[in-house]
Each structure stands twice: as structure tokens, then as C-alpha cells.
Amino acid sequence: xxxxxxxxxxxxxxxxxxxxxxxxxxxxxxxxxxxxxxxxxxxxxxxxxxxxxxxxxxxxxxxxxxxxxxxxxxxxxxxxxxxxxxxxxxxxxxxx
Numbered sequence: 001x002x003x004x005x006x007x008x009x010x011x012x013x014x015x016x017x018x019x020x021x022x023x024x025x026x027x028x029x030x031x032x033x034x035x036x037x038x039x040x041x042x043x044x045x046x047x048x049x050x051x052x053x054x055x056x057x058x059x060x061x062x063x064x065x066x067x068x069x070x071x072x073x074x075x076x077x078x079x080x081x082x083x084x085x086x087x088x089x090x091x092x093x094x095x096x
Contacts, residue, residue, distance in 0.1 A: 025078040029094070032073045040069055042077065042088045050079065050088040060093045069093070 030044035032052075042050045056077075057067035069075070073093050080089035 025080075027076050027078055027090075028088075029074070029076050030088075032069045032071050032075060035069055035071050040071075042075060042091070050077070050086065051082070051084050052077075052088040052091055053082060056087070056089050057091045057093070 028044045028046075030042045030050070033041045033043045033049065038055075039051065039053050042052050044050060052069070054067040054069065057069055060068060062068055069091070074095075075088075075091050076094050077088040077091040080087060082089075
């Protein structure tokens with residue numbers, strides 16, 4: 001029994017190392033729908049809407065070093081949780 005479990009685990013680890021299994025959360029694409037001072041909403045390509053805190057924007061900062069987004073920008077993100085519930089995380093603006 002233990003040997004079987006070890007064999008299955010070894011196969012899974014090998015698949016991860018060889019890139020056959022993705023261990024990172026899948027990235028979504030979408031568009032910034034609405035922006036406020038420190039947060040906003042993103043509409044994903046599948047139509048779902050997600051809250052975004054600008055603290056989760058990774059690659060766009062103003063001259064003061066603060067993250068920001070603009071309505072209509074294309075973004076890529078993962079889905080996670082925050083104090084408000086399900087939210088966009090690790091948001092990156094993409095050039096289309």
C-alpha cells in the first residue's frame with residue numbers, strides 16, 4: 001500500500017518537473033471595467049466580474065510609486081480571496 005502511494009507521488013512529481021502539470025493558479029484575461037481611488041472591477045473574458053484592490057497590481061505604478069489602473073485596460077490576473085470575498089490578484093496590465 002505505501003509503495004503504491006510512493007510510486008504515484010513519484011509520477012506526479014516527475015510530471016510537475018517535466019511541465020506536464022501546471023502547479024501555478026491559472027491566469028485569466030479581462031478588461032478594467034470601473035476604477036475608484038484604490039480599487040475597481042475587472043470583467044474577465046468569460047463575463048465574470050471581479051473586485052480588484054490596486055495593491056494587487058504588479059506592473060503599473062505612478063510617479064509616487066502607487067499602483068493604479070485605468071478603465072478599458074487589458075489585464076491578466078489570478079483569482080483569489082480577500083476581505084471582500086473572491087477577487088482578482090496578481091494583476092498585470094498587458095499591451096494589446
